[in-house]
Amino acid sequence: MSANQVVECPSEEDTFQLGKRVGRSLLVKTFIAVNGELGMGKTVLCRGIVAGIGLHPDIVSSPTFTIVNEYPGSPGVLHFDFYRVNKSIELFQIGWDEYLERPEVILVEWAEKFESILPEKRIDVSINEKGDNRTIIIQNLN
Numbered sequence: 001m002s003a004n005q006v007v008e009c010p011s012e013e014d015t016f017q018l019g020k021r022v023g024r025s026l027l028v029k030t031f032i033a034v035n036g037e038l039g040m041g042k043t044v045l046c047r048g049i050v051a052g053i054g055l056h057p058d059i060v061s062s063p064t065f066t067i068v069n070e071y072p073g074s075p076g077v078l079h080f081d082f083y084r085v086n087k088s089i090e091l092f093q094i095g096w097d098e099y100l101e102r103p104e105v106i107l108v109e110w111a112e113k114f115e116s117i118l119p120e121k122r123i124d125v126s127i128n129e130k131g132d133n134r135t136i137i138i139q140n141l142n
């Protein structure tokens with residue numbers, strides 16, 4: 001896949017398949033920021049990425065009460081959701097810096113809430129609604 005992509009994803013399956021392509025294309029440990037309003041399909045996309053990495057997509061659920069879900073594998077995945085995080089200090093209290101050092105692929109829903117704590121080297125995904133359609137913009141994919 002090339003560096004920047006704009007992809008029309010009219011159905012949930014399209015979003016899942018796009019995630020799968022992203023997951024398959026990852027060659028090194030990667031940080032992926034996933035943005036978009038409520039119900040845009042961030043978790044669907046994350047499920048696709050996890051499948052593309054080679055893990056079972058059914059293990060993916062929104063980390064509602066935990067901030068982060070861990071999916072073991074090689075590589076494994078750390079799946080964050082910042083939706084219920086009020087201040088970035090809460091992330092540092094659970095060890096944000098240590099998480100960033102870990103070998104897993106990191107996926108973060110609602111990442112833009114705390115943009116200043118994200119690593120500069122990352123893939124940015126944003127899911128936007130256009131009528132009944134979704135347009136997904138992926139930046140910095142290698």
Ligand SMILES: Nc1ncnc2c1ncn2[C@@H]1O[C@H](COP(=O)(O)OP(=O)(O)OP(=O)(O)O)[C@@H](O)[C@H]1O
Nearest residue numbers: 009010011012015037038039040041042043044134
């Ligand atoms: N083109 C599409 N891509 C993804 N999901 C879609 C699409 N069209 C409809 N949907 C539906 O939208 C919902 C997306 O839910 P999902 O949990 O992935 O959103 P989310 O962005 O993670 O929400 P939240 O902000 O609550 O975390 C699903 O119910 C899915 O079936």
Ligand SMILES: [Mg+2]
Nearest residue numbers: 042043062109
């Ligand atoms: Mg979600």
